[in-house]
Amino acid sequence: MAAYVDPLVVGRVIGDVLDMFVPTATMSVYYGSKHVTNGCDIKPSMAINPPQVAIDGLTDQLYTLVMTDPDAPSPSEPSMREWVHWIVSDIPGGTNPTRGKELLAYMGPRPPVGIHRYILVLFQQKGPLGAVQQPVSRANFSTRFFADYLNLGLPVATVYFNAQKEPIRRRR
Amino acid sequence: MGIQTTGSQGDNGNNGKQLQCHQLTRQNSMYSLTLDEVQNQLSDLGKPLNSMNLDELLKSVWTLEANQTFGTETEGTALTNQTSLQHQASLSLTSALSKKTVDEVWKDIQHRKIDGEKKSRERQPTLGEMTLEDFLMKAGVVTEASTDENVGAPIAGVNPSVASQFAQQCQWMQYPQQPQYDHPQQSMMGAYMPVQSMPQPLAIETTGVIDVSYPENQLALPSPLLGTLSDTQASGRKRGTPEDIVEKTVERRQKRMIKNRESAARSRARKQAYTNELENKVSRLEEENERLRKQKELDKMLPSAPPPEPKYQLRRTSSAPF
Numbered sequence: 001m002a003a004y005v006d007p008l009v010v011g012r013v014i015g016d017v018l019d020m021f022v023p024t025a026t027m028s029v030y031y032g033s034k035h036v037t038n039g040c041d042i043k044p045s046m047a048i049n050p051p052q053v054a055i056d057g058l059t060d061q062l063y064t065l066v067m068t069d070p071d072a073p074s075p076s077e078p079s080m081r082e083w084v085h086w087i088v089s090d091i092p093g094g095t096n097p098t099r100g101k102e103l104l105a106y107m108g109p110r111p112p113v114g115i116h117r118y119i120l121v122l123f124q125q126k127g128p129l130g131a132v133q134q135p136v137s138r139a140n141f142s143t144r145f146f147a148d149y150l151n152l153g154l155p156v157a158t159v160y161f162n163a164q165k166e167p168i169r170r171r172r
Numbered sequence: 173m174g175i176q177t178t179g180s181q182g183d184n185g186n187n188g189k190q191l192q193c194h195q196l197t198r199q200n201s202m203y204s205l206t207l208d209e210v211q212n213q214l215s216d217l218g219k220p221l222n223s224m225n226l227d228e229l230l231k232s233v234w235t236l237e238a239n240q241t242f243g244t245e246t247e248g249t250a251l252t253n254q255t256s257l258q259h260q261a262s263l264s265l266t267s268a269l270s271k272k273t274v275d276e277v278w279k280d281i282q283h284r285k286i287d288g289e290k291k292s293r294e295r296q297p298t299l300g301e302m303t304l305e306d307f308l309m310k311a312g313v314v315t316e317a318s319t320d321e322n323v324g325a326p327i328a329g330v331n332p333s334v335a336s337q338f339a340q341q342c343q344w345m346q347y348p349q350q351p352q353y354d355h356p357q358q359s360m361m362g363a364y365m366p367v368q369s370m371p372q373p374l375a376i377e378t379t380g381v382i383d384v385s386y387p388e389n390q391l392a393l394p395s396p397l398l399g400t401l402s403d404t405q406a407s408g409r410k411r412g413t414p415e416d417i418v419e420k421t422v423e424r425r426q427k428r429m430i431k432n433r434e435s436a437a438r439s440r441a442r443k444q445a446y447t448n449e450l451e452n453k454v455s456r457l458e459e460e461n462e463r464l465r466k467q468k469e470l471d472k473m474l475p476s477a478p479p480p481e482p483k484y485q486l487r488r489t490s491s492a493p494f
Binding site: 076162 | 434435444449452
């Protein structure tokens with residue numbers, strides 16, 4: 001099982017954002033036709049709209065999905081770590097985020113400097129969340145703190161991708 | 173990773189040894205790698221990283237480095253110097269520290285961290301992703317817990333004491349870094365910085381002296397140190413001098429080097445993570461492929477005819493004759 005988490009450790013996702021966990025659900029993320037695997041590269045232009053996320057967890061369970069960027073504004077000086085891009089809760093298992101409650105609207109990756117990691121974390125809820133206080137600002141978010149605050153426990157699935165600013169095509 | 177021939181390579185006196193140390197850290201192949209990467213390289217040593225004693229860990233790291241440099245070595249003298257240095261270094265590790273396993277030291281480090289420095293976020297909380305250098309530095313810090321408060325110590329007094337610290341800490345380098353250290357302090361600092369982050373942790377035990385002002389965060393590493401030294405000089409001199417300017421450039425260079433190193437480490441981590449993921453994916457797919465093939469074979473082998481449809485049985489043949 002550890003082999004399946006290795007990319008997360010090596011890529012420092014576990015460490016910078018999450019604590020060590022054992023995945024118990026699977027989640028497949030697609031931006032259009034591009035399947036997101038750990039550490040793959042996604043162009044921001046492909047990620048303007050929310051991805052399709054298929055969650056295979058237990059059908060009677062509710063899940064929360066968080067998308068966050070720990071390398072904001074730049075990986076060498078992440079003074080705004082983390083920048084939260086998307087929060088959806090109350091997603092029924094076996095479905096996708098459109099069936100859940102979007103607590104924070106999706107914002108696509110817009111890395112100004114460097115190569116950023118964008119991490120999608122799935123938590124299994126212990127029950128319906130009720131009223132959740134929306135984060136005041138997207139900056140300096142803490143996934144750990146958020147999970148604690150909502151008593152979400154450790155993640156059940158995670159995937160991350162890399163994105164960097166696309167070079168502007170010079171029109172001559 | 174060959175020996176750099178700046179300065180007199182043939183001079184095996186103080187300069188020679190010092191060059192060795194520079195080269196050891198400039199080569200830096202092992203020390204700036206994360207512990208995970210080190211573990212990968214050490215994988216054929218048969219023992220998991222965590223349960224190794226620090227002693228064994230360091231020895232195996234050096235063996236690896238020696239092997240690496242040996243491959244590119246052209247001068248035998250340099251190599252023998254290096255190995256002799258390594259022996260000296262291992263001798264200077266106190267028994268206390270070396271007997272501890274990596275795991276225990278790691279736990280200590282975590283305790284230290286909780287005891288409160290709100291330093292920067294550069295700290296990597298997971299063992300594997302720390303660089304070897306950071307780990308050793310923190311290991312050194314751990315055993316010198318009580319002296320951590322001395323950061324704010326009177327600066328005027330730092331100069332001579334820091335100088336002596338250097339002398340002591342560099343036992344394994346052994347050479348009178350001190351004289352070199354006193355004079356061209358600023359330029360020495362430039363040369364010093366990369367060196368001291370390595371020998372420090374190794375020699376720290378024997379000296380009983382701190383690496384206080386050498387915070388774990390590599391980014392901050394040069395500035396406070398330079399700060400203390402430049403302060404000692406600035407306290408006697410209130411106007412900007414050429415030395416100050418030189419020192420600033422040196423400081424900038426150090427910062428850039430460290431930033432670069434971190435960026436390189438991130439890049440390596442990125443590449444490694446992606447590779448891991450692909451390898452996992454491949455092995456998963458291969459397994460599934462195997463499974464499906466076997467399934468197909470099994471299906472072909474069993475001539476299972478579909479059960480006869482009941483509606484063709486006009487006569488009761490399969491029920492009991494009541």
